[in-house]
Amino acid sequence: MKHSITQSDVTRDPHQTAPPAALARLWSRTSKLKELGCVVQAIEAWPGVAIVPDRDGLSITRQDVTLGSLRWNGRIDLPFAPEVADRLVAERMAGRGPSRHGIGGVVFDVQTIADANHAVWLLRLAYLSADSKVHQSPRYSMRL
Numbered sequence: 001m002k003h004s005i006t007q008s009d010v011t012r013d014p015h016q017t018a019p020p021a022a023l024a025r026l027w028s029r030t031s032k033l034k035e036l037g038c039v040v041q042a043i044e045a046w047p048g049v050a051i052v053p054d055r056d057g058l059s060i061t062r063q064d065v066t067l068g069s070l071r072w073n074g075r076i077d078l079p080f081a082p083e084v085a086d087r088l089v090a091e092r093m094a095g096r097g098p099s100r101h102g103i104g105g106v107v108f109d110v111q112t113i114a115d116a117n118h119a120v121w122l123l124r125l126a127y128l129s130a131d132s133k134v135h136q137s138p139r140y141s142m143r144l
């Protein structure tokens with residue numbers, strides 16, 4: 001299956017807002033509502049994505065596979081495999097930090113609209129990585 005990773009433009013319509021249900025918890029806790037709203041708005045239409053509030057912000061999943069956690073302070077935690085995480089850090093596309101997802105994860109801080117675009121790109125990478133986990137069929141061995 002071929003996938004391309006494209007940079008989403010989350011600034012397509014600045015007058016649209018993300019769904020109130022998804023951002024209600026963030027509304028009162030962050031000064032980055034516009035930036036985080038852009039991220040949520042960009043990813044909410046992806047097939048199979050669920051965005052649910054948790055105690056620290058929003059949890060983003062696809063069919064029980066965690067794509068990331070968007071914190072009210074603008075930090076996004078992404079649970080990439082160690083090889084992918086190392087590459088993202090080496091290319092300065094994400095950082096190491098106290099990630100909620102432990103070993104192999106990366107973090108990225110959303111401060112501006114440009115950061116929101118990059119966060120969407122990282123989430124898209126996580127989404128496409130999860131695609132293989134979601135569609136992985138069990139391997140059966142046949143004994144003759």
